[in-house]
Amino acid sequence: MAIRKLGNLFLLLLMLAGVMTAASASFSYRWQPRPQVQASAVLASAVTAAPASAPASAPESEPQPLLSQQDRDLLVLNVFNEARGDTPEGMRAVLAVTMARVESACFPDTVQEVIYQPRQFSWTHQRGTARTLAAAEAREPRALARVEEVVDDFIEDGAPAGEELLYHARTVNPVWASSSQLRRSKVMAYHVFYRHRFC
Numbered sequence: 420m421a422i423r424k425l426g427n428l429f430l431l432l433l434m435l436a437g438v439m440t441a442a443s444a445s446f447s448y449r450w451q452p453r454p455q456v457q458a459s460a461v462l463a464s465a466v467t468a469a470p471a472s473a474p475a476s477a478p479e480s481e482p483q484p485l486l487s488q489q490d491r492d493l494l495v496l497n498v499f500n501e502a503r504g505d506t507p508e509g510m511r512a513v514l515a516v517t518m519a520r521v522e523s524a525c526f527p528d529t530v531q532e533v534i535y536q537p538r539q540f541s542w543t544h545q546r547g548t549a550r551t552l553a554a555a556e557a558r559e560p561r562a563l564a565r566v567e568e569v570v571d572d573f574i575e576d577g578a579p580a581g582e583e584l585l586y587h588a589r590t591v592n593p594v595w596a597s598s599s600q601l602r603r604s605k606v607m608a609y610h611v612f613y614r615h616r617f618c
Contacts, residue, residue: 485574485577485578486530486574486578489531490529490530490531491570491571491574492552493530493531493534494514494517494530494534494570494573494574495552495555495563495566495567495570496534496542496549496550496551496552496555497513497514497517497534497540497542498510498513498514498566498569498570499549499555499559499562499563499566500540500541500542500548500549500555501513501540501541501542502609502610503559503562503563503565503566504562504609505607505608505609505610506607506608507569508607508608509607509608509609509610510566510569510570511569511573512581512583512586512605512607512610512612513586513610514569514570514573514578515579515580515581515583516581516583516584516585516586516612517530517533517534518530518578518579518580518581519580519581519582519583519584520533520584521533521580522580523584523615523618524618525584525615525617525618526584526618581612582604582614583604583605583612583613583614584613584614584615584618585601585612585613585615586610586611586612586613587610587611588609588610588611589606589609589610589611590609596611596613599616600615600616600617601613601614601615601616602614602615602616
């Protein structure tokens with residue numbers, strides 16, 4: 420048995436050697452040294468190629484905002500409708516879920532698409548919710564001001580995504596919350612948050 424294995428190994432080595440020989444015969448590489456160029460010639464060509472009135476330094480471009488004004492307003496509306504009575508930490512947790520969805524491959528790629536994804540945030544499809552900032556202002560101006568402050572601070576901090584992708588109010592028990600794909604991760608004020616095992 421051992422002799423047979425050695426024979427098979429020897430045949431394999433012979434075949435490999437044949438392949439290597441054929442490959443090296445079809446591919447030949449010859450090293451050629453680079454032509455020598457004097458530094459003065461390189462410097463002269465760089466000087467002649469440079470524009471006569473080159474500015475001392477290029478102006479720095481303005482940094483692009485992390486989120487657009489429309490994104491900011493949608494985040495305000497989302498928090499106003501989902502968590503306006505919550506603590507600032509609870510509001511930030513809702514914001515972090517929204518941004519985590521934007522970054523997740525399991526959800527759309529923009530704030531607008533995430534918020535208006537069908538049947539995800541209840542206020543987007545239920546009657547009687549504030550769907551504009553003017554409606555939120557008319558309904559509860561103090562709550563809107565508090566929400567706007569939290570959202571603006573959140574954006575100023577870089578709009579960090581959380582690890583949780585789902586949440587629901589503590590007063591409800593949705594069917595999806597018992598899914599084996601979800602893991603309950605924390606409870607903050609009025610909401611229960613979940614991580615998704617595969618997203």
